Amino acid sequence: EIVLTQSPGTLSLSPGERATLSCRASQSVSSSYLAWYQQKPGQAPRLLIYGASNRATGIPDRFSGSGSGTDFTLTISRLEPEDFAVYYCQQYGSSFWTFGQGTKVEIK
Amino acid sequence: QVQLVESGGGVVQPGRSLRLSCAASGFTFTNYGIHWVRQAPGKGLEWVAVIWYDESNKYYADSVRGRFTISRDNSKNTLYLQMNSLRAEDTAIYYCARDSVDVWGQGTTVTVSS
Numbered sequence: 001e002i003v004l005t006q007s008p009g010t011l012s013l014s015p016g017e018r019a020t021l022s023c024r025a026s027q028s029v030s031s032s033y034l035a036w037y038q039q040k041p042g043q044a045p046r047l048l049i050y051g052a053s054n055r056a057t058g059i060p061d062r063f064s065g066s067g068s069g070t071d072f073t074l075t076i077s078r079l080e081p082e083d084f085a086v087y088y089c090q091q092y093g094s095s096f097w098t099f100g101q102g103t104k105v106e107i108k
Numbered sequence: 109q110v111q112l113v114e115s116g117g118g119v120v121q122p123g124r125s126l127r128l129s130c131a132a133s134g135f136t137f138t139n140y141g142i143h144w145v146r147q148a149p150g151k152g153l154e155w156v157a158v159i160w161y162d163e164s165n166k167y168y169a170d171s172v173r174g175r176f177t178i179s180r181d182n183s184k185n186t187l188y189l190q191m192n193s194l195r196a197e198d199t200a201i202y203y204c205a206r207d208s209v210d211v212w213g214q215g216t217t218v219t220v221s222s
Binding site: 035037044045047050056057088090092095096097098099100101102 | 141143154160
């Protein structure tokens with residue numbers, strides 16, 4: 001099982017600031033099958049990034065993903081009020097999906 | 109439009125059973141494997157099970173293996189999760205999701221409580 005560790009647990013930032021979220025895998029993620037999701041209270045996860053760096057349909061370009069192998073990053077270039085939420089990384093390179101524990105981006 | 113819609117959640121006593129459904133529409137159901145993912149109250153996302161597009165393989169998380177059974181009816185474009193011997197720790201929102209990760213349902217809530 002591939003274990004995903006996200007850091008930091010909580011990120012306290014102001015609107016307009018840059019957010020950098022990390023996801024580290026215990027072993028290499030196959031073919032960069034790494035996704036990022038945003039989740040707000042009472043809502044289902046929303047796909048932001050797939051294949052480590054590809055934005056999903058309708059996702060603003062302030063969201064970007066990078067990385068390969070075992071180290072991946074989600075960057076939000078300028079935080080908008082609606083971006084304050086919990087973010088999860090996920091590997092889907094095998095039938096046994098795994099998720100990181102989440103990073104909460106909160107308003108400072 | 110492309111969507112997955114879960115149903116069947118509710119309140120059930122420990123040790124009892126429940127069957128969840130996930131109805132697919134707007135895409136060719138038989139082209140995709142489908143997963144169940146759950147989220148306990150205030151917790152993160154936990155993968156539960158997957159069934160391949162042709163039902164040839166099914167895999168389960170250790171926490172549910174032997175108690176839960178995933179199945180699908182491709183003639184009805186519907187996925188199922190039969191949950192037996194339910195425990196308090198199975199309390200969660202259950203989501204179905206396409207194996208391409210781009211389509212998720214809105215979830216159905218299961219509460220296991222006496």
